Amino acid sequence: MEDYERNLNSLTQEEDFDVRKGPWTEEEDAILVNFVSIHGDARWNHIARSSGLKRTGKSCRLRWLNYLRPDVRRGNITLEEQFMILKLHSLWGNRWSKIAQYLPGRTDNEIKNYWRTRVQKQAKHLRCDVNSNLFKETMRNVWMPRLVERINAQSSSATCEQTESMIITDPSQRIQEPVGPGLVQFNSNHRQFVPVSELSATSSNSPAETLSEVHGGVVTGSGGYDPMGQTGLEEFNDWGCVGGGDSNMWTDDFWLLQDQFCYETTSYSYN
DNA sequence: AAAGGCTGCAACCGCTCCATA
DNA sequence: TTATGGAGCGGTTGCAGCCTT
Structure with a gap:
């Protein structure tokens, strides 16, 4: 039951390593971009673990979608x-x-x-x-x-x-x-x-x-x-x-x- | 110049949905 | 059928930088 609740809260993935939080560094960005370019933008928990990034899959996904994705538009809303x-x-x-x-x-x-x-x-x-x-x-x-x-x-x-x-x-x-x-x-x-x-x-x-x-x-x-x-x-x-x-x-x-x-x-x- | 307030944005959190074994 | 993990969504928070006093 306890494990079940942990899974529901997506905590197990975070307990496997020291999770890093907060702003992403350039090094982390580079690692993630490199990893996604090779393995594609899916299975984020796998990416998080395999890449060596001490981030959760959710965090990786968010960083990719909101910032690192090549077609993301920056700047003012027209x-x-x-x-x-x-x-x-x-x-x-x-x-x-x-x-x-x-x-x-x-x-x-x-x-x-x-x-x-x-x-x-x-x-x-x-x-x-x-x-x-x-x-x-x-x-x-x-x-x-x-x-x-x-x-x-x-x-x-x-x-x-x-x-x-x-x-x-x-x-x-x-x-x-x-x-x-x-x-x-x-x-x-x-x-x-x-x-x-x-x-x-x-x-x-x-x-x-x-x-x-x-x-x-x-x-x-x-x-x-x-x-x-x-x-x-x-x-x-x-x-x-x-x-x-x-x-x-x-x-x-x-x-x-x-x-x-x-x-x-x-x-x-x-x- | 400095302190406090404000604003905008990046990132996190909790939840739900869905696919699959 | 059900447990589980992954993905996605909307709400919220924290903080850097800007502005005001």
Whole structure:
């Protein structure tokens, strides 16, 4: 019984030798790469034992999949990848490995970390549950359309492409480049902000039907979003980091979203 | 300059599923 | 049918580096 429990907990393999934990060294990486190139990436416990690495099979497997695998992609998550993550997560939830299958070279661990550090952080700042319908709908109706706009803007702009290649060449120099203004508007049907392009295509709402009207706020000029104001029709001062992929989308839109959430949580008094 | 806080990421842990003997 | 080991998954943790005061 005791042995059985040990097996269940995968401890027997760890008791056979002094298990090393923590960060991998270059020597360990080299040994593992060499061993996998000869024996293939299967039977990880066997690899762990035979290679002389004082690591568990699980640890070897993880190191290989998340770091040493030749096709693993490093670097910032691109806008396209951000979109895919949002899209696929809305379909499948926390099925990280499944999502990762659609992002070549990205690992489930990386996607999971991205979700936790970026998306969940925004939800936390907005004081809402990341699994709430409100957050999901906002993601679907605001963030994802915005990402599409940015992706389109990026792909149609040679200047941006040059900037992108420059950034890729020298990641230390993060150049901020406007990727095109985006106009959002409050859609009273859905009680949400949507990009104007989308709104005009799908709704007959008049432009006057904005949050500024609801709040009696003031629409700012083209200078960007006034986080302290209650503006409804906002022109994004869209200063995202192009190409580096680690776009400032979250910070750019944070004030907008915060405003929207403030509205969402108080708007019922207007009805 | 230094200390404390924060962030992002690599790695670990516990669990489940599946194949096989 | 069942015990066992391997693989995979999602959640969590630890820590290095960066930022702020």
